[in-house]
Amino acid sequence: MSSVLYRKVVKNFGALNVLRSLDLAVPDHKFLALLGPSGCGKTTALRILAGLDMPTSGKVFIGERDVTRLQPRDRDIAMVFQSYALYPQMTVAENIGYPLWIRGTPDTARKAKIGEVAAILEIGHLLDRRPRQLSGGQRQRVALARAIVRDPAAFLMDEPLSNLDARLRLTMRGEIKRLCQRLSATTIYVTHDQVEALTMADLVGVMHGGDLQQMAPPIDIYDRPANRFVATFVGNPPMNILPVTLAEQGVMAGGRIVPLARARLTACRLAEIVEIGLRPEDCSIAQPGAPGALPGEIYVVEPMGNETLVNVRLDGGNVSVRAGRDFRGSVGENISVAFDAANACLFNSAGLTAVQRVNSNGREK
């Protein structure tokens, strides 16, 4: 296994600038999830590392090796595509063994290795079938088996779960995580699903508009988002954002003064804060007129089984609140929304998180 490095990688398709100047380092053995909305350049970044596309400028390294100009077959990486890209005329065993066959691995060694990876992925009983005789989840496992069969320096996976139904996605999410941990493999996993990114990865890289917005462990991406984009892209329901103006003792939000500790208030002044961000689980529903809470009315109530999502209309916008499973309330009812301002992120006019939350989701930082 090896580390992976992108250095100032730019990619243009004609006039379209897809990667602006991507700098990204994945340490050896780490699992990086590259997360971002559709069209932000995730697949393009993977294809450049795989050698399927050339960068307009910049370099990519695998381990110490500059592989920018190497042919895909000389890069020692394996890619799992969204479509699986299995060969329909070959059996499962032939599909899995194909990378070894290309390499000229002798028959006995090849068969042994096919048996070994098929056992890891629990598809040993399917080896004589053709891809069309398999379910989506089984095809997925064959594609993974073909990727791991030759112990590559790094794995690249492009939305490998997107063709599966919701339940199977959940199972395979755990399976792929276990597999990568077992192989201790350097992995770049592309997804636009923030839950996949947060649950599977050691590191999450959030991309938007051709730039890497933030790269950090999942909990830091969630608790300490670098900017408004990351704050609202990660988390479901997303972080609530309200406009604020600075006041004497705190900030004015939702028609009330939200008091802030002196140091925080000074930081807000210096940074010229314009918005406040609050996670739905950091807000709670309070009685109308509760001191310090923002007045509003219930807009929608969504019971989820284990909890209730309450959307509340405030002066300045709607906010989502995670309430208990036994929450009862009716649309139009007057209530208020309480929160601890120490849990808020505060954004400046450039959308950067100029003042971070004090508490880290229950953990003191």
Ligand SMILES: Nc1ncnc2c1ncn2[C@@H]1O[C@H](COP(=O)(O)OP(=O)(O)OP(=O)(O)O)[C@@H](O)[C@H]1O
């Ligand atoms: N070969 C190409 N020629 C021209 N434009 C391209 C080409 N490949 C990709 N693009 C454009 O580059 C941008 C990024 O595409 P890319 O496939 O990397 O996005 P993505 O982040 O993987 O999106 P998705 O989540 O939808 O898969 C898109 O606007 C796309 O239309």
Ligand SMILES: [Mg+2]
């Ligand atoms: Mg893509």
